[in-house]
Amino acid sequence: MTTEAHVEVKNLEKRYPVQKSVFRSAKDFIHAVDGVNFSIAPGESLGLVGESGCGKTTTGRMLVKLLEATSGQVLLKTDGEVVDIANITDKDDLKSFRSDVQMIFQDPFESMNPRRTVYDTIAEPLTVQRIGTVPERETKVAELLNLVGLTPAESFMFRFPHELSGGQRQRVAIARALIVDPTFVVADEPTSMLDVSIRISVMDLMLKLAERLDVSYLYITHDLAVARYMCDRIAVMYLGKIVELAPTEDLLANPMHPYTKALLSAVPVPDPSYKRPPVEIKGGISKSINPQPRCRFYDRCPMAREDICGPQDHPPLEEKAPDHWVACYLVDKQSA
Template sequence: MFRPNPLTIKANAELVLEVIDLSVRYQTRQGEVQAVEGVSFELGQGQSLGLVGESGCGKTSVANSLMGLLPENARLAGGQAGDAHGGSGQPVDAAAIRWGQLRAFRRQAQMIFQDPYESMNPRRTIYDTIAEPLAVQGIGSLMDRVDRVTEILTQVGLTPASSFLFRHPHELSGGQRQRVAIARALVIGPSFVVADEPTSMLDVSSRTGIMLLMQELAARLGIAYLYITHDLAVARYMCHRIAVMYLGKIIELAETEELLRNPLHPYTRALLSAVPVPDPTYRRDRPDIRGDLTLPIDPPARCRFYDRCPIGTDFCRDNPHPPMEERAAGHWVACYEA
């Protein structure tokens, strides 16, 4: 059903990212939308965490908060400016970061966007696109930047680099554009990168190349990835651990193979049961959940999944949302009945 995960978690990896009780709320005419509520996790150097869940569960709000794009409570700990492998820098609170601090913040945190067609200025050359972070950060002379852009283009597989420097985005394929987006994110040597579904807009052959490239660069440069995706097969191949989100809450978190072999939360089991199997003779039961996704507007204090849960009880209805509890080594779940 899935391609085996070749990744293993490195012991004692240096902490790069720590998220503590992250909450994101939007005020609308219908009420307060609790997009993210009480999310906590951490990432070490060279590690990757897959954030999975259906549309509207809060994955992108988590990513935007960590990048300082939302004024919410997230704490980013990483390397000193210019140190591509983390280090002993002081924690940076992404929620409280001010405009004058953003330039230093961007040296350690970057983002790869979902759509390689919309994330680039069509009037700028590939060189201008990749060199812009260097110019903003005041890194190197003009010739130094040309050399650095040439180097990073070679690292992402766009060779010979000289033939790509002065092209425009419309002259590249989707996979090539996404390689440019990866080069732009990595050119200043960040310690942490958010990858917001970077392969979802690409064809199958291009996806494979991009996934292999991101793994290779993470291993070589010690980059920590937060990988946002709907595809559990992609998450299995790309991520050391997987966190499952539902209506703004992380409801299960474990090492990738442990979570896929032994899902504890009924929502996680439903997600896995919905993964297509390339065998027309294979039959399995439909997910035993009911109803539709609950609106995240002023939700009740009880378990967010209660209205759809096949094993919910009166205790679940009458008590607050269950806390994350460690049921096995490194396997956390938020469910009273799991």
């Protein structure tokens, strides 16, 4: 799989020190992302699903170099070459990295500078990377605006963000991410702040563009329905660890990890007479400060067995069924 992976993440970790001061180095760390492994094939979109605080946004931000990883590697394949993005420090390399990898942010109201026009916002990657002349940029921006469905482009180009609706802004944000022809886009809950009515059209737009421009997505979301609509594969994260990774339909039809099962049972069902089974997991999400060396889900797990899970470290992510990876000691290997 390594050879064909577009993006490969190996043992990625991010730790934040707690209570650090000038005189004392930190003793405690928050393990925001704790050894995450996955890979994304070219043109694939991988969903990263989990509850808030589980480290999915941190993972995404490390992939676009907004954050430095504490340890681990992110390997990116560009022009047939595989590079570790931590080693991209040279100005020219960084420039090409910035046009290869882009990000779409969660909040369309905050991700655009209120003092700059739509044109300035969309053309920003071109301007800062000194790509093309001004008329060329204008043409390109107009083209992108048409592509994301903001037509006629001329009437949108010189508006300010406050003159746009949430959906329109998110389209602008998508246009900004796509103007440099990236091959990989990290989308951090791009639809979670949008009205449900606009959500579907933005998601359709992203799917259409992914197909047309051959972009791979890392799609971060907490909404399984969105992930199902958008993603080829889904990775479920819990407290900085990936607990289950499988193709979308396989994961939804046949969840193996107890956390994924609980997550799926919490999805709203559009049926008023539907009786929700009692939530199986207990307690709330625990803190990830210096976690104990055992399964992260141990305290809440309905299946936890002290003789098996208790003495062992967090279970490794293993292929329990073909292409279906689970991190749990209690799930048996199936062969199909």
